[in-house]
Amino acid sequence: LPEPPNSPLEPTEPGAPEQEPAALPAAEFRSFKSAPAEIAGADDPRTAGDVRAEELHAEESRADEFRAEESNPAPAGASAGKKGTPLRLMALGTLVAIVGLAVPGMGHVLLGRWGRGLLLSAMVGALAVTGYALRGNIFDAHPHDVFHLLGFVSDASSGIFYLLGRSIEANGPNVSLAIGDYGTRFIAASGVVNLLCALDAYDIAIKAKR
Amino acid sequence: MNFPHSLSHFPLFLLFAFLAAGVLGVLSRSTPLTRLRAAAWSFLLFVAVGIAAAWLIYPISH
Numbered sequence: 001l002p003e004p005p006n007s008p009l010e011p012t013e014p015g016a017p018e019q020e021p022a023a024l025p026a027a028e029f030r031s032f033k034s035a036p037a038e039i040a041g042a043d044d045p046r047t048a049g050d051v052r053a054e055e056l057h058a059e060e061s062r063a064d065e066f067r068a069e070e071s072n073p074a075p076a077g078a079s080a081g082k083k084g085t086p087l088r089l090m091a092l093g094t095l096v097a098i099v100g101l102a103v104p105g106m107g108h109v110l111l112g113r114w115g116r117g118l119l120l121s122a123m124v125g126a127l128a129v130t131g132y133a134l135r136g137n138i139f140d141a142h143p144h145d146v147f148h149l150l151g152f153v154s155d156a157s158s159g160i161f162y163l164l165g166r167s168i169e170a171n172g173p174n175v176s177l178a179i180g181d182y183g184t185r186f187i188a189a190s191g192v193v194n195l196l197c198a199l200d201a202y203d204i205a206i207k208a209k210r
Numbered sequence: 211m212n213f214p215h216s217l218s219h220f221p222l223f224l225l226f227a228f229l230a231a232g233v234l235g236v237l238s239r240s241t242p243l244t245r246l247r248a249a250a251w252s253f254l255l256f257v258a259v260g261i262a263a264a265w266l267i268y269p270i271s272h
């Protein structure tokens with residue numbers, strides 16, 4: 001096939017003056033628009049014109065988004081936090097986690113999960129009350145070693161049941177019997193599972209979990 | 211209060227496993243049936259591991 005004259009892709013002779021690329025005639029431009037796009041691959045039915053039109057449309061969409069952000073900045077409370085979670089949801093999650101830690105199951109109740117909240121409250125309460133009834137050890141807020149500190153953290157995590165513990169366990173702890181030691185484990189377990197409940201309420205509040 | 215003191219070690223162990231497994235089942239699944247299955251599985255694992263650990267440390271006390 002003879003090469004087309006004045007082709008813009010044709011290499012020029014060294015020293016020859018540079019030629020302006022000739023404008024494509026309308027018929028040739030139409031055939032270019034309807035020609036298959038080589039950059040999109042042989043299987044892609046889109047034409048080069050379609051690909052260019054899509055690129056232009058994407059650029060316009062990005063420009064529109066940028067203009068919308070410029071004219072309507074997001075309120076301070078709705079700015080994105082870590083992993084794109086809005087701060088408003090994180091604040092709500094923290095609130096329900098704290099409430100759930102103070103009163104077992106109440107965090108779920110605040111989120112409208114009545115069944116789950118009452119069930120968790122009953123089971124955490126049963127663990128704590130059984131532990132106090134068995135006269136398990138209650139770790140106070142004055143730790144003298146790291147094990148005492150861990151015991152205090154786990155006991156206190158049962159929230160209101162920790163505060164009620166002294167009144168339930170009127171005669172004080174008795175760990176001289178093995179059954180009293182069982183009570184210590186029940187009390188600690190109630191606090192630990194209540195921590196899990198509070199974390200679950202947080203996850204539900206930030207919509208990380210159904 | 212006489213209720214928990216009337217129980218021996220093994221029923222107390224079962225009670226602990228039941229309550230802890232119930233919480234884990236409720237927290238880890240979202241539908242009632244799957245919660246029940248998860249809780250039952252956790253309960254069985256609690257009991258199995260507890261009995262296995264008891265037999266493992268039995269020679270130490272004898």
